[in-house]
Every structure is written in structure tokens, then in C-alpha cells.
Amino acid sequence: MDLVRDLEALAEGARLSIASASDDRALEELRVRFLGKKGEISAVLRGMGQLAAEERPRVGEVANRVRDEVESLLVLARQRIEDARLEQELRGSRIDVTLPGRRLLPRGHRHPVTRTTEEIVAIFARLGYEVASGPEIELDWYNFEALNIPADHPARDMQDTFYVDGAAIGRPEGEGAVLLRTHTSPIQIRAMKRAGSPPIRVVAPGRVYRSDYDQTHTPMFHQVEGICVGPAITFADLKGTLAAFARAFFGAGTRTRVRPSYFPFVEPGAEVDVSCSICGGSGSRSGARCGTCKGSGWLEVLGSGMVHPKVLENVGFDPAAVTGFAFGMGVERMAMLKYGIADLRLFYENDLRFLEQF
Amino acid sequence: MRISLSWLAAYVPLPPAEELARRLTAVGLEVEAVERVGAALDGVVAARILSSERHPGAEKLAVCQVEAGDGPVQVVCGATNWKVGDVVPLATPGTRMPAGHRIDRASLRGVDSHGMLCSAKELALSEDASGLLILPGDAVPGTPLARVLGIEDVVLEVNVTPNRPDALSHLGIAREVAAATGAAVAYPDARLRQQAPPASASLRVSIEAPDRCYRYAARVVEGVRIGPSPAWLRQRLEACGVRSISNVVDATNFVLLERGQPLHAFDLDKVAGAEIVVRMARVGEKMVTLDGVERTLSPDDLVIADRDRASALAGVMGGGDSEISPGTTRVLIESAWFEPTGVRRTARRHALHTEASHRFERGVDPEGVVAALDRCAAMVAELSGGKVLRGAVDVHPHRRRPVDVVLHWARPGEILGMPVSRKEARIALLALGFELRASGAKNGKFRVPSWRLDVTREEDLVEEIVRLRGYDAIPETLPSIVSDTPALPLAAQIIERTRLALEGAGFSEAVNFSFVAPGDLTPLGPGNGRTGIPLRNPISADLAVMRSSLVPSLLKVLAYNRRQRVEDARLYEIASTYHPRGEGAVDDAPALEELHLSGVATGRRHPVGWSAGGDSIDFHDVKGALEAVLETLGVEGVRFVPGGGTWLHPRSAATMEWTAPDGGVVPLGVVGEIHPRVAAAFDLSRGVLAFDLSLEALNRAARLLTGHAGVPRFPAVLRDLAVVVANEVEARSVLDGVRAEPLVEDVTLFDVYKGAPIPDGKKNLAMAIRYRAADRTLTDSEADGAHARIVERLKGELGAELRG
Secondary structure, rough: HHHHHHHHHHHHHHHHHHHHOOHHHHHHHHHHHHHHOOOOOHHHHHHHHHHOOHHHHHHHHHHHHHHHHHHHHHHHHHHHHHHHHHHHHHHOOOOOOOOOOOOOOOOOOOOOHHHHHHHHHHHHHHOOEEEEEOOOEEEEHOOOOOHHOOOOOHHHHHOOOEEOHHHHHHOOOOOOOOOOOOOOOOHHHHHHHOOOOOOEEEEEEEEEEEOOOOOOEEEEEEEEEEEEEOOOOHHHHHHHHHHHHHHHHHHHOOOOOEEEEEOOOEEEEEEEEEOOOOOOOOOEEEEEOOOOOOOOOOEEEEEEEEOOOHHHOOOOOOOOOOEEEEEEEEEHHHHHHHHHHOOHHHHOOHOOOHHHOO | EEEEHHOOOOOOOOOOOHHHHHHHHHHOOOEEEEEOOOHHHEEEEEEEEEEEEEEOEEEEEEEEEOOOOOEEEEEEOOOOOOOOEEEEEOOOOEEOOOOOOOOOOOOEEEEEEEEEOOOOOOOOOOOOOOOEEOEOOOOOOOEEHHHOOOOEEEEEEEEEEOOHHOOOOOHHHHEEEEEEHOOOOOOOOOOOOEEEHHHOOOOOOOOOOOEEEEEEEEEEEEEEOOOOOHHHHHHHHHOOOOOOOOOOHHHHHHHHHHOOOOOOEEEEHHHHHHHEEEEOOOOOOEEOOOOOOOEEOOOOOEEOOOOOOOEOOOOOOOEEOOOOOOOOOOOEEEEEEHHHHHHHHHHHOOOOOOOHHHHHOOOOOOOHHHHHHHHHHHHHHHHOOEEEEEEEEEEEEOOOOOOEEEEOOHHHHHHHOOOHHHHHHHHHHHHHOOOEEEEOOOOEEOOOOOOOOOOOOOOOOOHHHHHOOOHHHHOOOOOOOOOOOOOHHHHHHHHHHHHHOOOOOOOOOOOOOOOOOOOHHHHHHHHOOOOOEEEEOOOOOHHHHHHOOHHHHHHHHHHHHHHOOOEEEEEEEEEEEEEEOOOOOOOOOEEEEEEEEEEEEEEEEOOOOOOOOOOEEOOOHHHHHHHHHHHHHHOOOOEEOOOOOEEEEEEEEEEEEEEOOOOOOEEEEEEEEEEEEEHHHHOOOOOOOEEEEEEEHHHHOOOOOOOOOOOOOOOEEEEEEEEEEOOOOOOHHHHHHHHHHOOEEEEEEEEEEEOOOOOOOOOEEEEEEEEEOOOOOOOHHHHHHHHHHHHHHHHHOOOOEEEE
């Protein structure tokens, strides 16, 4: 019966020492001490050989119980120590969440002219327009003649033109003047000729050039041109389309106003104004006159009109059977109005401190 | 065009100025500004001098009590040309003087002065500074000076588009106002009194170039006394921005501004042979124009000549020889119709833009030529005391046929998208001066008024109808076209993906002018003979050549940013480069335009932060950015071949070559460090990286829709490999040697090391290799076998040694 008493004493000792163990190492030592091959329980069990056969089951039962208890105590103790350690870690000193985030690279930025062009084109793409382009070094015929602007026509004064020497590009004399396109309108002509027959809906962004350089003009700037030709296209369609565009670009509350104007390649021609994006069309801003619309409440943003029958004839369309409208706008102006950019020069300085704001 | 409302009101009843401006803008005559003439005199009023006494502290100053409408006020005055009782201008406190300063209540040597009595010069009315401007004695004290002087007026700045020369005059605008308001135009009466002998006795006119001069009419006024114009005439001209010269010249300008018909007055005694010949200039012929410039004429210039020589550039500018002078007594007045494109060519050739050429090149009213002549002759006679000789000498070789245009009653509705009744159409056109010549059930025939040279076809009539009715009336609808929804063109998708990849790699977009200085392109070297395309009329030497490369512009932007102390810069541009056309051009674009993607980078690899950063960006950073572009475009099989062209550093540059599926090698572009000499030419220090890719080549190589290969089913075996090779051995050949083993799924080069204990001239490459078979779990011995084969291959082919 000594063995049973020994086991009970051993269990009591294990309970005390496990309860007072404070780290994993102490626990491991206790495990080895009690449960190891050369441990105390094993030592007790080795003494069982001297017992009478009828006592062995009872002692064995006690020994198993004690071993199970010690094992459980060790598991619990490990958990206790682990919890305490985690508790301590969770209560430890915080990281500095205010240190700046780590970035391998700052993001690159898209030029506002490109952003604005993309916004404009995307709106017309949603309306079913195809994107087209054309050459910037252009023939006089596409830039002027086909658009109902003959040579020696005063409308040519509206656009100061850069010319290229035909000889410099290996072009024989007498094949018509070569110039930098003064507007994106020649793309209308190319798109209609390429399509061959209506209907056609095309939007065409691009660089254009005019010999003018001051506070409000740069010799190169950007336009977006649009044209829609088909059976029974009306001036009302033009108004509706450009009103929809203005709302999509400047915001849902934007109003449009259309008034007569003159561009040789449209008839009737129209200038489109939108309610001022800065003052909301009131003409005043915090009591003072709105500087953007000069107090009028309106901003001139678009030239447009019904495609002139001569233009349709020039591309081989029958003006009796089809009608259409065309429009054009300056991208820099749209960008200035949308982003509140006051100085045109900023677009072409490419100062990163400017570009990084977009 | 400046339109004086006090003048305009003589022809048509006017609504208030702002309302008038709105109405004119609504019919297509955009009013750009409404200017109050005399606004510069705001605050200056008539004041009667009631009494004066000498200033107690200053001998030359007087202290006056003046009545300026609100009871006597005290003003100190230094002038002496007045007497008590005179009415003079008083600038009241708060007035901003033309010279810019403000008049305030002040104390002059201890005496209060409530404003300033002014001379004409102080008010910028004339050069007379001799004393106070003495006003008419009946002027009521307190009346604004502008009203006292009769210069109170409102001037509209009207933007007249080139198609509307008929609106380049007060009567022209009056016609539009009448049409818009329903009022009638009161045409002025010429009141011409003629006297014998007939003008034809003292003047002969012949037209030798009838294609350039459709009509030439002239009158003679004798007994003329040249002198200043009366105030009312001077004020009208000045309100319109025309300087008063003399009574005769002012009369011609008055009629020009009234009717839009340019006129010219000659001193008939200086017209040799009393003969006018309208002819083409002779080769080498010279004349001095009114601006004092001697001009060599072109045989394409039309001139008004006398018996001996050219005395005016027809429709553009008169000549000095026959100019009206103070001694002129016999005046020849010319009123003509010159062919517009010819006038325009002459005006441009001689860089002259005059009131006359502006109107002639747009087209004046062919039926208004003689009426304007008569009006002018009558005015000259009235203003100068002369007499108008009987009859006009009127040579009219080219008679104009009236223009009739048929309007289908349904057409306005078809074009405008709203119903327009026959009656509405008719009313609008009649109001604008059109005549209905015939009317049927389907259409009507309208005669176009002679002054509307721009109206020639049905659509023009539709515009007339709708502009009078107002564009506001048109509804807003959307086109009813149903068509395919076109996808964004592939080229545009490629550009978009490229931008996103570059933005991810820290590149911002620059947009530069397409033209550069020729010298900007030369540092890049010959570049296959591509030197850009020079402009014939550049705006400046800096912007003279259409660029053949985007790189110089970007280098300049880099230098600009560096001057702004922006040291870390990564920039790209996507734009056309311009080249002469080669053989086999397909479309009819006159030049070759190639879309390029170029970029530059300098500064640090990563922004300096609290945990890392500071190393400079190098070749492999930019290569990595380009690899990201290639990856997003699905471009596979690109080799970076050493050497990248003359403008890149020979040791640190590569050409990107893509092998097409057919085996052909397509160069995509180059990348590398800028050649030190190129960097110096652009004021840049070393360490600037750049690339230049052809978007057309990228378009060929791109595969935006890629397949996929599923997920591996069997585990991989990982092995590291370190080999030592000679420095000259390219990493690519080592990696290719590894990849040649079929069981290799992937290899990552994770270290390149030179230095002890690696022998000089050699480098150690450390790689992580992943082996995998698609159909089974690899055994260790299979992987070992593959690894051994790689080692053998690298030893054999590259002289590599295994590093233990």
C-alpha cells in the first residue's frame, strides 16, 4: 500500500509545483520530473513488480489516474502561462501609428489635358460615338476647303495658320498647301470619307495649332470634335446632345444656352454657353461679381451647328437625304473651368508640383 | 464693330442698352461689351463760380465759392482765366481723374478744398492746359460734364462674324434691330443738291480690270473749304474709335460707319489728267500709301490710277499723292465695288488691314454703292461749303443679278426638329428684308436683299428664320440613330493600359508643344536622318520645327523642374513624332506621324522615408517600369539587347527587341542612361534615364486578351543554385540556360555579387529554381537529376563554376 501512498504524495507534490511554475522551462522540467521515462511516476511503477498480483490493478489504476492528472495540469499550466504572456504582450507599448506609411513609389499623375480629354470622350462614347483621329500635319483641303473655307475667304482670319514647306517633306510644289491643322474639324471630313455612308457618329480629340501666343492663347492646344450625321438628324438633337454632355461633364444642374454664331462648315451655326460652373449661373460669388463668367452667369464653351450642305457634298453625302450636326470644344478651356485653373501657361510648363495635383 | 447708341437711335427706336445687347446677341450679333462713353468723366459736374477771394497763405491761389447743384462749396483754384459767374468743370471728391489719381477733400495751405476745378487737359478732353475749361454759360450747375459736352453715349462692341458684312454699319445694325423688335428703319435722306456743270465734264473713269472692279462711281464737289468737322460729327466718329481728320475725310468715314460702304476722297487737282483708271498694277510699280510707306506693287494688286501713276490701292488704302490737304478745293469722291478675294489678297500681301479692306473682302452691298456716294457728296458739300457737280460718273461693267432662293415650307422643321409654320417662316424672312416672289403649296421663292451676300441656299434661309425666332424655341432631343456600340479602339486601350502601368511605376505625364527649336534635336545625333519638319512661319525660333523625337522636350522639362528644385522626377509623354513621308505611303496625310511613348527619370529610387531610401534610380528601375508596361500589354518574348543608339550611354543602354510569332525581330525602342554629352547639352547632370518606344510597334506586339494555364496539381521542388561566371556573361544567358531544363517551372535571380571571395572579373549569381512536373509529384532524385543537368550545361556553355 506504500506505493499508493507514494503516488498520492507524488500527485500532491506535482499539483503544488505545477501551480507555482511560471514559465515554459519550469513546466518542461516538471514534465520530465514527473512523466519522463526516468521520472517519478515511472519510478513508482517500476516498484510494482514486487507487489502481489491482486494489488497490481489497483496500484496501476491509481498510477494512471495520477499520470492523467499531471498531464492535464501541465496542459492547463501551459495555457495559463501562454495566456499570461499574451496578456503581457497585448498590454505592451504601442507601435507609432503616426509614422508615415511606407510606399515604394509615389503614384504617377495624368496631365489635366489628358484627363479632361478622356472625360469628354468617355461621355460621347457612352452616347454611342466612335473615337477617331487624323493627322496633325494636314492638307489645306481637309483643314479649309472641304470645310467650306475657300482660299482668300475672310473666315481664314479666324485661325492664324502655321504652314509647312512642301519641299521639306518631299511633296511636289502645286499639290496644295500643307499646314498644321488649326482645328480638329478636318477629322470630320476624314471620318465621313472613311465611313463612306451615313449614319456616322464620331468624336475626335487632338492637338491643334494656331499662330497666337499670349496670356490667353498658346500656339498649340487641344480640341475635341464631334459629328453626328444620319437621316433626320435635327438641330433639336444637337441641343439635346450638348445639353446632356454639359450635364455629364459639369454636373447635373448645368443649364445650356444656344445662340446663333458663324462657323463656315455649319449652317445654322451656334455657340453653346453653359451656366457658370463657378458661380452656378448667378453671376456673383460671395457678393462680388463672378470673375470666371464676368458676372454674366454663362460660359462660352462650344462651337456647333448643323453640318453645312456643302461639307456633306464635299464628302459625297446627299444633303437632301441626310443631315447632321457637328461641334467642337477647347480642352484647355474645359479643364480650366472644371478644375479652376486660372493660368493657361501651367499646362505646358509641366511643373511636377502642378502635375501632381491631378 | 463699335456701335454708338445715340447714333443708332437716329435710325430705329431702341430698347434700353442691356436689353438691346441681349436681343442682338440672340440674333447672332454678339455684343461683347457695353461701354458708357463719358464714363471717364463720372464725378465731374458743371459748377458756377459764385465768388472768390485771394488765398490767405498763397498769392497764386484763389479760394472760390462754387455752386455745383447742392449749395455752395469751397474750392481752391490756381488758374486765372476765369471770372466770377463762369461755369467750369468741378471734379467732386471721390472722382478718379483720367491720369489715375483720385480727387479727395483736401486742405491746401490751411484752406479746405472740396474738389478741383479742371482744365480740358486734366480731363483728357484736349491738350489745352492754359486754364479752366470754360463751359457754356447756360449749363445748369450740377449737371454731369459728359451731358453738358454732349458726349454722353453708350457704345456696343459687336462681334460681327465674317459672314455678315451687312452688319458692319449703323444702318446694318439698325436693320437687325428693326427685324428683331418689329420696328421700322428710318433711312436718312441724302438731301443732295447738284449744280451744273456735269461731273463728267471734269472727270473720266475707265475700268481696265472688270473682274476685280464691278462698279466704280464718282462725284465731284467743287469750292470745298477744308476745315475741322463740327463737334457732333467728331463725337460720333470718336465714339466708334475713328479719329477726326477734316470735314471731307470725316464725311467719308461717317458714311462708311453709317452704311458700311467704304469711300475715298481724292484731291481732284492732283489727279493727273483728271482721269481715273482702275487697272492692275504694273510689274515693279511703286506707290506711297497714306501711311507713308512706299510699296512695290504686285501685278495682282488692283490700283486706282490717274493718267500717270497709281494713286490708291483699290479697296485697301489711298495714296499720299492725291491725299486731301488743307489747300484742297476740288474733291473727287469714290464709291466702288471691288471683288472681295482680290482685295483680301492685296491687303494680306501688304500686311494692311483697314476699315475699307475689312468690308470689301467680306462684301459690301452692291446696290448701296451710289446711295452711299450721294450721301457722302451731300455731306461734303454741307460741311465744306462746296457744290456737287451734276451727275455721278458711274462705270458699271458687272451688273449683279438678284438672287432668289426657294424654301420648301417643310424644310425648316426637318432641319430644326420643331414645327415651323409657313406663316412664321414668311414673317421672319420679310422682317429681314427678303421679298416673297412666288408662293406655292410646297414652297416659296424668296428674293435675297442685296446686302445679304451670304444667303445663297435654302439652309441659309432656315438659319435666318431660326435666328430671328430665337434658338431657345428649339426643343432638346437625342438623335434616334441606333447603331453598334463601338468598342474603344485597340490602340486606345493599349495607351490606357500603358498609362496605368507607368503611373504605377511613378511616372507622371507631361504634355509638350509639338514644335521645338531645331537645336533641341541635334544633340540626339543624326537619328536616321530624322531632323523634324520645319515650319514656314514659326511663331518663334524656339518653336520652329515639328519634333522628330519626344525626348528633347522631356529633357527640357526635367531641367525646368530641377531649376524649381524638384529633384526626383519621372515623366513620360505619348505624342506624335513627325517625319517626311517615305515611299509607299498609303493614306493622303502629307507627313509621317508616328505615335511614340518616351520617358525620362532622375533622382532617387524610392522616396526617402523613415525606414529606407536614398539610392539613385538606375537602368534597372526604368527597365522594371517598362517590363510592367510590357506585362500589362501581354507582350512576350522581348529581349533587351545591349546598345541603344547615339544619344544613350554606350555602357548603359539597351534596345528592346520583340520576336514576332513569325520569327521576325521588331525593335520596340530603346532605354538607357542619357549620354553624358547629351545630358550636358540640356543642362542636366549625369544619371538621367530615358526611354523611347514606338507605340505602333507596341500595338503589333500587344496581346490584351491572354489565356490561362490553370493551377498546378502537384507539388514543386525548390532548389537554390549559385554559380560564378565571368562578368561579361549576361544574366540572360545564365537564366536561359536554367530555363532550358524542361522540369524548371520558374527561376528567380535573387542576388548578384562581386568581390571577395569571388575572384576578380567574376560574379556570383544566386538563383531560386522551382521544379515541377505537370502530371506527377517530382521525386527528390528527379529534381536532383535536373539540377545536375543545369549545372553541367552552365559549366559547358558559360564556363560557370558551382559555388559551394
